[in-house]
Amino acid sequence: MTEHPVNRRWSMRQRDWAVVFWIAFLSAAAGSFVLFGLVNPLDMVNAWADQYDIGVRLAYGLIFAFLYLLCLLACSLTMFMIRTGPARGHVTGEGRRSIPKVRDPSKSNPDLDGENWK
């Protein structure tokens, strides 16, 4: 009996991670195009690691890897904030705690002088 394709679908978490990796890659690629259009990658690498003899290809690769890492961090954190953030309906008050009721402390407690509570 053949397995139904639906059973091989990715879970929500897997899809989220796939999106994170892909969007981070696209962002790093776009960032690299802009960056390398403006500056010579060898100048950048030489500024920070001129004691190593880094060739131009490695310089391109290292800077892209650095950008990809940064984008991955940003995307992962964004995913985390969305996943752990308010659920649907939050804005209308659904699933939220009620707004705490406050009252004059001395109203039901005559021995408390409400105004002196600093």
Place this chain on the structure above:
Amino acid sequence: MNQKHDAGDSLYRKDPKVYPRDVKGTFASLRKLAVVVLLGLYYILPWINWGGNQSVLFDLPARKFYIFGLTFWPQDFIFLTLMLIIAGLSLFFVTAVAGRLWCGYACPQTVWTEVFLWMERWVEGDRNKRNKLDASPWNRNKIIRKTSKQVLWISFALWTGFTFVGFFTPIRELGHSIITFQLGNWETFWLLFYSFATYGNAGILREQVCKYMCPYARFQSAMFDKDTLVIAYDEKRGEPRGGRRKSDNPSEKGLGDCIGCTLCVQVCPTGIDIREGLQIECIACAACIDVCDQVMDKMDYKKGLISYTTEHRLGGNESHVFRPRIFVYAFLLLALVAGVLWSVNHRVLLRADLLRDRNALYRELADDRIENVYTLKLINMDSVLHNYQIEIVGHDDMVLFISPEPVLEPEEVGNFILRMQAPASLGRGSVEVDVRFSTMEEPFIERTVSTRFLMPFD
């Protein structure tokens, strides 16, 4: 619990503005102390000079960071990385021991919000007066108070932005350029941007930042265990809550120790009710502990209805401060701090880079000697002038010539031409040569650089 009714007919539930009531007590004093110390450091440090430079200055154009007399160069970038790791690990350690201590006492959001609240309270009065002022129609009093508050907030935010830029541009020069209207475009942008961020976060958004924007609030629970300090309401002791006279016997009236005064809610800067249990919105500022202890005192009850406690203690079990994760964090932290301190103390304050001249591999001289030419880049990372000695290690028959004289002023970068000569009998092809750089003034400033000396290949 479904709270749709709170929204009424609207599709949006608007939460009331949080105007925390002023509170005094042990933890409030600690919080004030933290504000004074942390913001004091922030506002005063740029004005203090240390070793001829601003005590803390991140000079980006010159690519030098001055921190308490030490100069860090781009090559010291590893220290910045290590400092960030130490900061992260410290956060883990403190959170595992004492919960959200960072949020309640040291987070810039908390600290600046506290100052903005002081100003608001000073101009508009305490919680009740502010609520009344908000509800009142716009009149002369309201316009004056609200405008005064905004003027104070904006002035303070601008001063904060100015100080922020003062960590990157020498603050005295910055002040002078503002007075003489010669402030550069970038300085203007960052001054206004940081001022706006301070005003927006600490004045307008306040607790919304902690509730919706802060990632630390979301993942701090991963560092919690049942022995982590949290602020909790003792439900067993407090419930059922209800009003009473001081002379009443609570047990006769079927009441717990909570008198339902709601002061714990009124002092909360995030506007939550701690009696509903531990909530993500609680920043552990302990204002509710202070006010509840005062109420308990007034009612002649035992303090600690709301207290710093642990989940274990609340459940009647023994709580442990020293546990494996604390030891692991502490050990890693100590090792890293010790490592960074040792490395900073043992930094060699000299950089030397030898680059071969690419025009010619080697030159055959008339006296049967071979010469290689290099470009030498020397960086004096020290704060005093140095006269450098340069020698070839292990090859007595080789000589070197350098021009100009290798003398560098403090923090100067110099480029020199270095010529090395060796007898043709030294070998064939490529020979590895070590060149040692040292100073006469400081024996520990010494660096050896390896390079290749090229000879004829045939």
